Amino acid sequence: MNKILKSIYMPILAVIIAIIIGSIIMLVTGFNPLAAYASLFIGAFGTLPNIANTLANAVPLIITGLGVAIAFNAGLFNIGAEGQYWIGAIVATWIGYSFKGLPWYIHIPFALIGAMVAAGLWGGIVPGFAKAYTGAHEVITTMMMSYVAIYFSHYLLEFGPMMEKGSVPQSPLIKDSAIIPTILRNTQLSYGIFIAIAAALFVYWLMYKTVWGYEMRAVGFNQRASKYAGMNVPLNIVLSLSLSGIFAGLAGAVQILGVQHRLYDSFTSGYGYTAIVVALLAKNNPIGVVFSALLFAALGTGSQYMQLNAQVPGQLADVITGLIIFFVAADKIIEVLKSMFKKQKKEELAS
Amino acid sequence: MKRLRVVLSLVLAFVLTLSLLSGCTSKTKQQSSQPNSTGQASKNKNFKVGLVTDVGGINDHSFNQLAYQGIEKAKNELGVTVNFIQSKQQTDYVTNLTQFAQQKYNLVIAVGYLMKDAVEQVSKEFPDTKFLIIDSDITDRPNVASATFKTEQCGYLVGVMAGLMEKEKNAKLNDQNVVGVIGGMQIPPVDSYIAGFQQGVKAVNPDTKVLVSYTGNFNDPASGKQMALTQISQGADIVFGVAGQAGDGVINAAKEKNIYAIGVDADQNYMAPDTVMTSALKKVDTATFDTIKSVLDNNFKSGLVYFDLANDGVGYAKPIKDVPQSIVDKVDEYAKQIKDGTIKVSDQVQK
Amino acid sequence: MSALLEVNNITKMFPKVRANDGVNLVVEEGEIHAILGENGAGKSTLMNIIYGLYRPDSGELKFNGEVLNLSGPHEAIEKGIGMVHQHFMLIPVLTVAENIVLGAEPGGISYNKKKANELIREISRNYHLEIDPDAKVKDLSVGLQQRVEILKAFYRHAKLLILDEPTAMLTPQETEELFGIMRNLKNQGISIIFISHKLDEVKEISDKVTVMRRGKTVGTLNTKETNEQELANLMVGREVVLRLEKSEYNPGDVVLSVKDLTVSDEQNIEKVKNVSFDIRSGEIFGLAGIDGNGQTELIEALMGLRPIKSGVIKYNNNNIEKLPTRERYKLGISYIPQDRQQEGLIMKFSVADNLILKEYKNSQYSKNGVIQYKRVFENASKKVEEFDIRPTDYNLLAGNLSGGNQQKIILAREVGSNPKLLIAVQPTRGMDVGAIEYIHKRLLQLRDEGSAILLVSLELEEIMSLSDRIGVIHNGVIMDILDGKSATREKIGLLMAGSQIEAKKVEV
Numbered sequence A: 001m002n003k004i005l006k007s008i009y010m011p012i013l014a015v016i017i018a019i020i021i022g023s024i025i026m027l028v029t030g031f032n033p034l035a036a037y038a039s040l041f042i043g044a045f046g047t048l049p050n051i052a053n054t055l056a057n058a059v060p061l062i063i064t065g066l067g068v069a070i071a072f073n074a075g076l077f078n079i080g081a082e083g084q085y086w087i088g089a090i091v092a093t094w095i096g097y098s099f100k101g102l103p104w105y106i107h108i109p110f111a112l113i114g115a116m117v118a119a120g121l122w123g124g125i126v127p128g129f130a131k132a133y134t135g136a137h138e139v140i141t142t143m144m145m146s147y148v149a150i151y152f153s154h155y156l157l158e159f160g161p162m163m164e165k166g167s168v169p170q171s172p173l174i175k176d177s178a179i180i181p182t183i184l185r186n187t188q189l190s191y192g193i194f195i196a197i198a199a200a201l202f203v204y205w206l207m208y209k210t211v212w213g214y215e216m217r218a219v220g221f222n223q224r225a226s227k228y229a230g231m232n233v234p235l236n237i238v239l240s241l242s243l244s245g246i247f248a249g250l251a252g253a254v255q256i257l258g259v260q261h262r263l264y265d266s267f268t269s270g271y272g273y274t275a276i277v278v279a280l281l282a283k284n285n286p287i288g289v290v291f292s293a294l295l296f297a298a299l300g301t302g303s304q305y306m307q308l309n310a311q312v313p314g315q316l317a318d319v320i321t322g323l324i325i326f327f328v329a330a331d332k333i334i335e336v337l338k339s340m341f342k343k344q345k346k347e348e349l350a351s
Numbered sequence B: 001m002k003r004l005r006v007v008l009s010l011v012l013a014f015v016l017t018l019s020l021l022s023g024c025t026s027k028t029k030q031q032s033s034q035p036n037s038t039g040q041a042s043k044n045k046n047f048k049v050g051l052v053t054d055v056g057g058i059n060d061h062s063f064n065q066l067a068y069q070g071i072e073k074a075k076n077e078l079g080v081t082v083n084f085i086q087s088k089q090q091t092d093y094v095t096n097l098t099q100f101a102q103q104k105y106n107l108v109i110a111v112g113y114l115m116k117d118a119v120e121q122v123s124k125e126f127p128d129t130k131f132l133i134i135d136s137d138i139t140d141r142p143n144v145a146s147a148t149f150k151t152e153q154c155g156y157l158v159g160v161m162a163g164l165m166e167k168e169k170n171a172k173l174n175d176q177n178v179v180g181v182i183g184g185m186q187i188p189p190v191d192s193y194i195a196g197f198q199q200g201v202k203a204v205n206p207d208t209k210v211l212v213s214y215t216g217n218f219n220d221p222a223s224g225k226q227m228a229l230t231q232i233s234q235g236a237d238i239v240f241g242v243a244g245q246a247g248d249g250v251i252n253a254a255k256e257k258n259i260y261a262i263g264v265d266a267d268q269n270y271m272a273p274d275t276v277m278t279s280a281l282k283k284v285d286t287a288t289f290d291t292i293k294s295v296l297d298n299n300f301k302s303g304l305v306y307f308d309l310a311n312d313g314v315g316y317a318k319p320i321k322d323v324p325q326s327i328v329d330k331v332d333e334y335a336k337q338i339k340d341g342t343i344k345v346s347d348q349v350q351k
Numbered sequence C: 001m002s003a004l005l006e007v008n009n010i011t012k013m014f015p016k017v018r019a020n021d022g023v024n025l026v027v028e029e030g031e032i033h034a035i036l037g038e039n040g041a042g043k044s045t046l047m048n049i050i051y052g053l054y055r056p057d058s059g060e061l062k063f064n065g066e067v068l069n070l071s072g073p074h075e076a077i078e079k080g081i082g083m084v085h086q087h088f089m090l091i092p093v094l095t096v097a098e099n100i101v102l103g104a105e106p107g108g109i110s111y112n113k114k115k116a117n118e119l120i121r122e123i124s125r126n127y128h129l130e131i132d133p134d135a136k137v138k139d140l141s142v143g144l145q146q147r148v149e150i151l152k153a154f155y156r157h158a159k160l161l162i163l164d165e166p167t168a169m170l171t172p173q174e175t176e177e178l179f180g181i182m183r184n185l186k187n188q189g190i191s192i193i194f195i196s197h198k199l200d201e202v203k204e205i206s207d208k209v210t211v212m213r214r215g216k217t218v219g220t221l222n223t224k225e226t227n228e229q230e231l232a233n234l235m236v237g238r239e240v241v242l243r244l245e246k247s248e249y250n251p252g253d254v255v256l257s258v259k260d261l262t263v264s265d266e267q268n269i270e271k272v273k274n275v276s277f278d279i280r281s282g283e284i285f286g287l288a289g290i291d292g293n294g295q296t297e298l299i300e301a302l303m304g305l306r307p308i309k310s311g312v313i314k315y316n317n318n319n320i321e322k323l324p325t326r327e328r329y330k331l332g333i334s335y336i337p338q339d340r341q342q343e344g345l346i347m348k349f350s351v352a353d354n355l356i357l358k359e360y361k362n363s364q365y366s367k368n369g370v371i372q373y374k375r376v377f378e379n380a381s382k383k384v385e386e387f388d389i390r391p392t393d394y395n396l397l398a399g400n401l402s403g404g405n406q407q408k409i410i411l412a413r414e415v416g417s418n419p420k421l422l423i424a425v426q427p428t429r430g431m432d433v434g435a436i437e438y439i440h441k442r443l444l445q446l447r448d449e450g451s452a453i454l455l456v457s458l459e460l461e462e463i464m465s466l467s468d469r470i471g472v473i474h475n476g477v478i479m480d481i482l483d484g485k486s487a488t489r490e491k492i493g494l495l496m497a498g499s500q501i502e503a504k505k506v507e508v
Helices: A002-028 A033-046 A048-073 A081-098 A104-134 A138-157 A192-209 A211-221 A223-228 A233-260 A271-281 A286-310 A314-329 A331-350 B002-032 B039-044 B063-078 B092-102 B113-125 B151-165 B188-204 B221-233 B246-256 B284-296 B325-339 C043-050 C073-079 C096-101 C113-127 C142-155 C172-187 C199-205 C228-236 C295-303 C325-330 C340-344 C351-355 C373-386 C403-415 C433-448 C460-466 C489-496 C500-507
Strands: B048-053 B081-086 B107-111 B130-134 B144-149 B178-183 B209-214 B236-242 B260-265 B276-282 B303-307 B314-316 C003-014 C017-028 C032-036 C058-063 C066-068 C081-084 C160-164 C191-196 C208-213 C216-222 C254-264 C270-280 C283-288 C310-315 C333-336 C421-425 C452-457 C469-474 C477-483
Touching: A002 A033, A002 A314, A033 A048, A033 A286, A048 A081, A048 A192, A048 A211, A048 A233, A048 A271, A048 A286, A048 B092, A081 A104, A081 A138, A081 A233, A081 A271, A104 A138, A104 A233, A192 A211, A192 A233, A192 A286, A211 A223, A211 A233, A223 A233, A223 C340, A233 A271, A271 A286, A286 A314, A286 B081, A286 B092, B048 B063, B048 B092, B063 B081, B063 B107, B063 B284, B081 B092, B092 B107, B092 B113, B107 B113, B107 B284, B113 B130, B113 B144, B130 B284, B144 B284, B151 B188, B151 B236, B151 B260, B151 B276, B151 B314, B151 B325, B178 B188, B178 B221, B178 B246, B188 B209, B188 B236, B188 B325, B209 B221, B221 B236, B221 B246, B236 B246, B236 B276, B246 B260, B284 B303, C003 C043, C003 C191, C017 C032, C017 C043, C017 C191, C032 C043, C032 C172, C032 C199, C032 C228, C043 C160, C043 C191, C066 C073, C073 C081, C081 C142, C096 C113, C096 C142, C113 C142, C113 C172, C142 C172, C172 C191, C172 C199, C191 C199, C199 C228, C208 C228, C216 C228, C228 C433, C254 C295, C254 C452, C270 C283, C270 C295, C270 C452, C270 C477, C283 C433, C283 C460, C283 C489, C295 C333, C295 C421, C295 C452, C325 C333, C333 C403, C340 C403, C351 C373, C351 C403, C373 C403, C403 C421, C403 C433, C421 C433, C433 C452, C433 C460, C452 C460, C460 C489, C469 C489, C477 C489
Parallel strands: B048 B081, B048 B107, B107 B130, B130 B144, B144 B303, B178 B209, B178 B236, B236 B260, B260 B276, C017 C216, C032 C191, C032 C208, C081 C160, C160 C191, C283 C452, C283 C469, C333 C421, C421 C452
Antiparallel strands: B276 B314, C003 C017, C003 C058, C058 C066, C208 C216, C254 C270, C254 C310, C469 C477
């Protein structure tokens, strides 16, 4: 228990400091922070539909965040989760609209698994093998693969093979049999949330209870010692990048089947990048990912509501989000501040 | 540690006090932002209009911004209450539209074809709320109006102006008789402008060569600039950018090479006052204002609503001094012929 | 002689630890005074107090009869106290002269190179510390770098020189040179505090020894009047067995047989050349040699961590040179790698996880790919107790344990699995007397139980006291294989240096 408290203590402190600084900024720019935070909170958790929308927004962040966390645990920086998300979304969409007459219990798993396999190959094969056997840095390769995926989606949707008839660059709607149903009317919350939570539990189990997770973490912490212990280091690199891609792809698929129901032409979903911060905030703990994704989702939905009801511009919510990221990433700064206080106290005692 | 807690709580208390104080001030400020209470205005105060932007946000120099100007105008002239939310990602659309509908807004405006699915979904759930979607084609809902702009008409008029200018002589014009148009993506809303432009030029100056190229995106000014520079090197001395933010690069290139540019959607003269000789206007502000008025007057029409020269839904911006009055008169003459049907403008690009 | 430095009843508290507890020390002019103690006994804390890095909580320092109240090292330097840290504080890209004068440059604002070089030449002549002032520090050997550190102290007119574990990084030859320098300095009236946990060195070089244990000084002795056994007992606080009694040499079948093995490094330079040797069960085969003569490549080849160029490795009469590392472990080979933190352990894994680093896949600890943590913890608590790993909480990260206890984790894993062949590379490096005694005891016990052991060590003492047979490697070649009982230090030393002929002469 104490251990858990200790591990969430720093992130919470980071959030509190960000809120305080955000308040100061709002005061300076002439907004009422109390009203703003109140509406931020109501927007995120105030009503049942708002809670549902917060949960809905958390779904892609949880699953993509898990993917990034797996790679982090293996000592790899998968910055290309965005591209793997796109690959998953593309494949899920294609399976979703191309196959007619399948029952839902085949169509949905088919789309999800197809997306996972494609994204796993996307993340694992090229960047994984490049890293494992030539040492090419995964930050570069995953990012480049990400661009390829995104531009590939542009090609598909802008008068390409996946464009719906008409003038709008978007895919056809997926068939009803591929739609993951909504839990609460008038919200975006689908049963995908259960997939997300199951995924988190699965990843936790995988990383901390299985031989495979043991190996991936060992390779992540110390490649040399892992090699000396007889582990196949390159294989583990490929596998962990693939697994990372599989989850990013699952996120894209769940989002398509549960929320969007078709693929739109846009430059970025943003989930792949936010997921990096989500994983960092969670210190790569799969269960922590659920909570940090919820925090970011709450900031997202809450900030829309804040615009509407406290007339605070959405950008200010971005500022607060940014501050949280800053303080989390820089929790060393907080540690330094803490030790400064401590030192001062000690010197007072000494003199 | 204790000391840190003390400091934190002091800061917190300080922020709370300040926010209580500012709470009073910001309330008065909100009131002052209400419209001047003329008789009619106070009657319309309970009429609420909500605007949901797409991911471009209200400062996009284009249709989101124009839509915002439209509702601001309605607030000032009609005394209605207006509010807006800027969407951050595509999955926000449904949430944001629902947010307004749930709060019993009388009219909810969705900007852009990307929101089509969201409007279809939400309008079904809230049959008592009226919706306006810009640039789309929803026809089967009694409570949804789709604003469609005949931009080939304004494209034609600026084409006429460009064709006539090619016969003029001044420092910015060469004698090669070439003009250029740069599109974003090859999609109908862009192509209608280009088609009109081609026909307009040919109508007054059949020998003029019209170069056509596409950047392939709407968000990269550098690519627009590159395209424009290529056309300029081929002799173009008037360039027309129909490419969103990529079009900013077109204007930039024209300014740098000291030739003329034609703006699009909004009056873009402010971006380069000596360079942008006119702009082809797509009056989203007019469309939003008119629709608000029609709902207010119980005159709402669902389905496709066309905005063209006849109802002042499209047009051209007041040209700069370099354009002789004789040419402006000529352009107006063509405008009249389009209005009365003498000239029919096609929206198909000539290859 | 009069006292140069007096330390009276110094106490220094750290959170939870009394690092120095009523410490007393007197260092006289022109004496070499050794401070002996195990890791964590408080030697470094005491030195940092003398050097002004820490302030004592209570007690008094006197230097030249004057009470010192140091606010930092700069004041200590001013008074004439110099210190050479275990890890050098040099800037590799600068020259020797620049490093020495750094922070106290002659000639005001603009650096006067000529004058600096002159000054340094003069000092090095006076103290017999020859060095080229214009050489870049990064091009110097560890021994010479240490010399630069010493010069730095004398450039600042040190009267008292503190050497913190100065021999830890040196080769035996460099150690001898350092001792020569120390004797020289002593003759010129310089006092030296020599910190070490190596008994033989202390015995060889010091005039007096102060032994520390758990933050306290437990006694000061005249070196001449004591012996290694007494010092070791004082240090550890109990009777220590320095030279373990070996039972009768009773070799069994050949377990490991290496024939004509040749191994190259990454640059394709041959590091092991046509090496052949056998190790039998119930025997410790010591591999002696100066660091970097092919030991690393040989061991990595034996473990399957490095491809071989040619030759045969047989284990229990089966060829294993093509087997991957894990398969070799499965056959009952254990391996204690040289660098415990980089190669032997995963510092961010718990003790329990580290204890199964090689066996997590075995049916003992995992079923259908799921690790059976109940068994892992059972194993951990058993091993923690058996190998006296402290603290006893096996959920702690390995990185949070002391070096000695980290080594015990590896020992528990590698020795505790009852291997048929154990390859131990420098198993006692950086350990203190108590831990060394323990590890040696374990190795001998394993031998008596019938395992074959390949012991690679740079410590001749260790090789000679444990090995039944000794192979000496030089430049990738096994120079000779000697009988452990009759081999002499001198002969092994000559073989290590590559001189076969000289060694033959000794034999005659």
